[in-house]
Amino acid sequence: MTKVSPSILSADFSRLGDEIRRLESSGADWTHVDVMDGMFVPNITIGPSVIKAVRGCTDLPFDVHLMIQRPERYVDDFINAGADYLTVHPEAEGNVEETLKKITDGGARPGMSVNPETDVHVLDKFLDKLDLVLIMTVHPGFGGQKFIPSGLDKIKYVREWADAHNPKLEISVDGGINRDTGKKCVDAGAGVLAAGSALFSLDDMASEIKLWQGFGPDP
Numbered sequence: 001m002t003k004v005s006p007s008i009l010s011a012d013f014s015r016l017g018d019e020i021r022r023l024e025s026s027g028a029d030w031t032h033v034d035v036m037d038g039m040f041v042p043n044i045t046i047g048p049s050v051i052k053a054v055r056g057c058t059d060l061p062f063d064v065h066l067m068i069q070r071p072e073r074y075v076d077d078f079i080n081a082g083a084d085y086l087t088v089h090p091e092a093e094g095n096v097e098e099t100l101k102k103i104t105d106g107g108a109r110p111g112m113s114v115n116p117e118t119d120v121h122v123l124d125k126f127l128d129k130l131d132l133v134l135i136m137t138v139h140p141g142f143g144g145q146k147f148i149p150s151g152l153d154k155i156k157y158v159r160e161w162a163d164a165h166n167p168k169l170e171i172s173v174d175g176g177i178n179r180d181t182g183k184k185c186v187d188a189g190a191g192v193l194a195a196g197s198a199l200f201s202l203d204d205m206a207s208e209i210k211l212w213q214g215f216g217p218d219p
């Protein structure tokens with residue numbers, strides 16, 4: 001079954017707790033939290049204090065996507081706030097190896113994400129240390145952008161590696177995901193779909209999540 005991780009970037013922030021309860025009652029598997037610092041990406045969103053404030057609204061894992069420079073400075077704060085997965089970018093400033101170790105030592109699950117223009121092979125030397133790979137199919141910073149299909153080959157590459165070395169590696173995709181692009185990503189080997197606008201714009205999020213969860217690789 002494909003996992004669905006709704007991105008609260010597209011939620012109504014004035015009712016964030018209710019929105020998180022809504023995604024859980026709609027059958028979501030994880031909650032995707034986009035953290036932006038106005039430096040690595042042009043936008044600024046939320047930090048550990050907001051995550052801590054809403055952590056009690058759901059038992060679902062918090063899949064926290066750090067789009068920030070030098071994320072090692074905040075790893076402990078995010079873990080203390082209740083992050084389960086912490087995903088960092090190799091394009092950001094900082095020492096990736098040390099950051100991943102800090103995440104693991106702190107008891108959270110380490111993830112890495114690559115931007116659309118980044119060669120997927122930058123992940124090679126880290127893959128065996130990861131629980132999650134997040135392939136970006138938009139330029140990070142904003143919700144509601146159009147899917148960039150170059151991510152599909154990256155998903156295939158990571159899926160082949162995972163099948164051979166670590167079938168438990170979670171392969172997620174983020175950006176411009178809807179029922180059409182999401183199906184293509186799952187066919188390419190993704191197991192988690194992170195999506196904001198295509199889910200939060202719906203009155204009936206539950207039916208859409210159920211449809212996506214039914215996607216499987218072509219027989």
Ligand code: DX5
Nearest residue numbers: 007140141143144176196197
């Ligand atoms: C983009 C974020 C995404 C964003 C996706 O920088 O990482 O998680 O919320 O939004 P949609 O699904 O609207 O493209």
Ligand code: ZN
Nearest residue numbers: 007034065174
């Ligand atoms: Zn994201």
